[in-house]
Each structure stands twice: as structure tokens, then as C-alpha cells.
Amino acid sequence: MGRVWHIAMKDLRVWMRDPAAMGVLLGMPVVLILILGSALGGAMDSGIKVAVVDLSRGHSTATGSAKPPSDELVSAILESERLADLFEIEQLPTERLAREQVRDGSIAAALLVPAGFDEDVASGRPVNLVVLRDPGSELSAGIWESVVTAFAAQFSAASVSVQTVMETVQRGNPSALMAGGGALVAKAVEAVTSDDGLDGVKVVDAQVKGLTAVSAIDYYGLSMVAMFLMFGAMFGAFSTIKENREQTLNRMLSTPSPRAQIVGGKMLSVFVLGMMQFSVLYVATRFVFGVQWGGDVLATVVVAAAEMLAVTGLATLIASVAHTERAAGGIGPLVVQIQALIGGAFFSISVLPDWVQPVRYLSVVGWTMEAWGAIQTRGAGLTDVWGSVAALLAIAGVLFAVGVWRTEALR
Structure with a gap:
């Protein structure tokens, strides 16, 4: 030794x-x-850079609503304090600019609100939202897409509810439908984009006992x-x-x-x-x-x-x-x-x-x-x-x- x-x-x-x-x-x-x-x-201190483009802005406003459903949606996203903790959200004027920024990596993803969005919501038809993703930021883009999916699910739920109520009212009292149908749509849109409406879908971070984050x-x-x-x-x-x-x-x-x-x-x-x-x-x-x-x-x-x-x-x-x-x-x-x-x-x-x-x-x-x-x-x-x-x-x-x-x- x-x-x-x-x-x-x-x-x-x-x-x-x-x-x-x-x-x-x-x-x-x-x-x-x-x-x-x-x-x-x-990297962890800064938010994920994303963008929103409203191509349906001002195209259709339901009776009884102060602004179109697309404006309600975009405002809800931009003004949400919970989303601000995770994302740096920018509103862009055109789809072309959004695609350029996704392509050059300036943003991880972009939400496109299509031109027919307001009409679809007002008529009770299914709503479609488009997400542009940067393949180089797959994780960040996926997080943004999950948020958009949650919003789309809420709008879809509201659209189905409104459509059901409108069909029921139409069978019983068509004149009442003509008078209050637009207001019903407006209230539904307002409900899903309000702060209380955003609470309908939550992600809860729960620690498993015995594990350290x-x-x-x-x-x-x-x-x-x-x-x-x-x-x-x-x-x-x-x-x-x-x-x-x-x-x-x-x-x-x-x-x-x-x-x-x-x-x-x-x-x-x-x-x-x-x-x-x-x-x-x-x-x-x-x-x-x-x-x-x-x-x-x-x-x-x-x-x-x-x-x-x-x-x-x-x-x-x-x-x-x-x-x-x-x-x-x-x-x-x-x-x-x-x-x-x-x-x-x-x-x-x-x-x-x-x-x-x-x-x-x-x-x-x-x-x-x-x-x-x-x-x-x-x-x-x-x-x-x-x-x-x-x-x-x-x-x-x-x-x-x-x-x-x-x-x-x-x-």
C-alpha cells in the first residue's frame, strides 16, 4: 500500500x-x-415573446355589445395580468408582419384572429383561431398554443350555449329572438372574456409531497x-x-x-x-x-x-x-x-x-x-x-x- x-x-x-x-x-x-x-x-426572468393579429377587427358587432367579439378577445389577452406574468404579448397590424417575426425568431408564436371570426361568433358557428409557431421555439410556442386553445374552448362553449338557447327561443317565441338574440351573443362573449370568465380554465401548479422543485x-x-x-x-x-x-x-x-x-x-x-x-x-x-x-x-x-x-x-x-x-x-x-x-x-x-x-x-x-x-x-x-x-x-x-x-x- x-x-x-x-x-x-x-x-x-x-x-x-x-x-x-x-x-x-x-x-x-x-x-x-x-x-x-x-x-x-x-431567460427565465423574461417572458415568452408572442404576438396577436386581429384580422376581424370591427367587421361585426352584435346588438347590445360595445365592440366586436374579436376586440373582446384581444383585449382580454392583452390585459390579462396572469398572461403578463408568462408572456410578452405584442399586437401586430398584419399577418405578413407576424409571419416574418415568427420566421426570423423574434417571437415564438403568433395568434391570428381570422377575418370571419366576428360573424362566426354572432351567428353561433364554430370559431377558428390560427397559431403560427416557430419550430425553433417548440416548447414556448406550445405553451402559447395551449393558452389559445383554452380561449377557443371557452368561446366554443359560449357559442354552443348561445346557439342552443336561440334555437329554443325560436321555437317558442321567434319575435323575442329577433329582439334579443344579438344581446344574448354579446353577453356570452363578455362572459368568456371577462376576468371571471378567464377563471373558468385554470392551471394549478401543485407540488407532490416529498419532491423538491x-x-x-x-x-x-x-x-x-x-x-x-x-x-x-x-x-x-x-x-x-x-x-x-x-x-x-x-x-x-x-x-x-x-x-x-x-x-x-x-x-x-x-x-x-x-x-x-x-x-x-x-x-x-x-x-x-x-x-x-x-x-x-x-x-x-x-x-x-x-x-x-x-x-x-x-x-x-x-x-x-x-x-x-x-x-x-x-x-x-x-x-x-x-x-x-x-x-x-x-x-x-x-x-x-x-x-x-x-x-x-x-x-x-x-x-x-x-x-x-x-x-x-x-x-x-x-x-x-x-x-x-x-x-x-x-x-x-x-x-x-x-x-x-x-x-x-x-x-
């Missing part, structure tokens, strides 16, 4: 004497999380840490390849020391460096950026340690496959990025189809994010994440065994 420790301390001293490498390893993740957090924070910066704070811990594999691989090029590794392999001890020393240095990196990133994200890591610090650290053990095995494997620093510089980042991509570092795996989601279990980042996500959102403890920890330790064991076997190829 003493020889393993000496090999590890020798590597750590070499790395500590390289301030540029330490700056990349410790400083770059903090800067990236800061930039990502600022960008996400700005997390923001985008909370998610990406954890995922970026999980990804950057993987870059520790690069340092271990470069160190091993450099020693092989300088014949230092060959001299160690020619000694009576078991190969497992030599590889173990290399892995231990990567592990210690990775845990130092995790400590810095944990403190920075939690206390500077306010990222929620969950309540069980011990479980979080154990998962980080398990990931680093897997990373050290990966470092050994990369070094045994790439015989030059240039080759390691090409293979290492590719492996890390693939692991981060399929593990959910860049987006939540839940957005993928169900049959694709299990691919995360091929990734060290995937197992780490599953455990940290449970600690963060469900308040999981150490006993709840043993499955992920065991998987990471198994990966570490396999990679270590392959690394020991492949080390002979470096001689």
Missing part, C-alpha cells in the same frame, strides 16, 4: 506544479456554470459537475502516457512491484485530484450560485467518490489504448462528451422516448445524475442510492482490471 501511495503523491506533485492545468481543471467548470447560470437566469441552474449545476469530474481521466491518461514516453513507466514495470500496485497508484492520484475538484465545485455551486444539492451531504460525497473511482479506471483504459498524448487528446474528450450526452448532462433524459432512456446506464455520468437527482429532488439518502453507487463501483472494477491487463502493452 505504501508503494501505491508514493506513486500517487508523485503524480499529484507534478500536477500541482502546473498552474495552467489546475486552472483548467478547477477554474473552467466554475466559469462555465457561472455563464450557464446567468444565461438561464436571464428545482430550477434549470439546479439541474445544470449538478450535471456540469458530473461532466467535469470526467475530465480527470484526461490528466491520468496524459500522465501515464508521458511516463511511458520518458521510459519512467517501463522502469517501474521492470521492478518486482505488481502491476496492480503501479496502476493503483496512478488511479489513486486521479481519484484524489478528482475529489479536490469536486470539493471546489460543490462549494462554488452551493454557496455562490445557490444550487440545491439536497439535504444528505454524505450521500452526495459518496456518489462523487464512486464516480471518481470509475473515472480513474477510465483514465487507465484511455492510457492503455492511446499511446501518445495527441491520441489521448483526441480519444479522451470524445469519450467524455459521449458519456455526458447519453448521461443527461446537457438535457434531461426524461425528454427522450421511453425505449431510448435506458442508454444512460451505459454512462458514468448517467448513474451519477440518477443518484444526485434522487438526493436533490426526492430527499434520498445513502441507503436509497446504493444501486447507483454499486453500478459505479462495478464500472470502476471492470475498467481497473482491463487497465492492469493492458498496462503490459505499454512496455
